[in-house]
Amino acid sequence: MAWCSLVRQALVLSALLAVLALGAGREEPLVVVIDPGHGWDPATGGYTGAVNRYTGDHEDEFNLAIALRLERELRQAGSAVYLTRRDRYVPPDYDGDGLRNNADRWYLPNALGEVVPRAHKPRADAYVSLHLNASPKLSRRGVTVVYSSAFRAARHREQSQALAFEIYRELTAHLKPSAEPFTVNGLYFDKLALPHAIVEAAFITNAADLAWIRRPENQQLAAEAVARAVLRWWRQRAAAEPD
Numbered sequence: 001m002a003w004c005s006l007v008r009q010a011l012v013l014s015a016l017l018a019v020l021a022l023g024a025g026r027e028e029p030l031v032v033v034i035d036p037g038h039g040w041d042p043a044t045g046g047y048t049g050a051v052n053r054y055t056g057d058h059e060d061e062f063n064l065a066i067a068l069r070l071e072r073e074l075r076q077a078g079s080a081v082y083l084t085r086r087d088r089y090v091p092p093d094y095d096g097d098g099l100r101n102n103a104d105r106w107y108l109p110n111a112l113g114e115v116v117p118r119a120h121k122p123r124a125d126a127y128v129s130l131h132l133n134a135s136p137k138l139s140r141r142g143v144t145v146v147y148s149s150a151f152r153a154a155r156h157r158e159q160s161q162a163l164a165f166e167i168y169r170e171l172t173a174h175l176k177p178s179a180e181p182f183t184v185n186g187l188y189f190d191k192l193a194l195p196h197a198i199v200e201a202a203f204i205t206n207a208a209d210l211a212w213i214r215r216p217e218n219q220q221l222a223a224e225a226v227a228r229a230v231l232r233w234w235r236q237r238a239a240a241e242p243d
């Protein structure tokens, strides 16, 4: 009889554990919009991002290469990922105003982010725009991560700042720091109604930074660093705001 009740207890316990596991499995996945900055514009036949005039390298291509690797890392971790572009071309005209420019880039993450989180899909939890920096001062190098604290982005200031600092911390394990994360207001990401970070991983105008980011294995390191940062930020956020 005692043995029987032990078995029953074990069965109840395993059923409970199964329910808990199911509950954990039902957690909403992190949804991220990745914006590989800029793109090639067929209308003008030109690149729209920063360029190294001495080598002919354009940031557009590196931004996309790192974005596709970041997408893979985040998907492997169970996240849902949307990209503003998947090829060399500037992103589509999301808001239908006839312009394909940076002002359109707020539309996709905003449209994804505005629906009530955890009630409807799709929705986005974070927006990460990937860029390379440029400066007329060719010695400038290193990581810069910025975010907006104005207009619609103001409501997400703390979360954007936390995300920016996580990304900065991870990237500066591989690359030199340029400046600690700071706010840049007055650009299209003021319109982003969700936590976001604009990542300038390195300076395309600096020879050492460019040599580093050109190597596919380093693009992978950068992608993994950003993925780790985004996932840690998400876990910390989930811990701070339980359902």
Ligand SMILES: [Zn+2]
Binding pocket: 037, 038, 049, 050, 059, 130, 131, 132
């Ligand atoms: Zn850029």
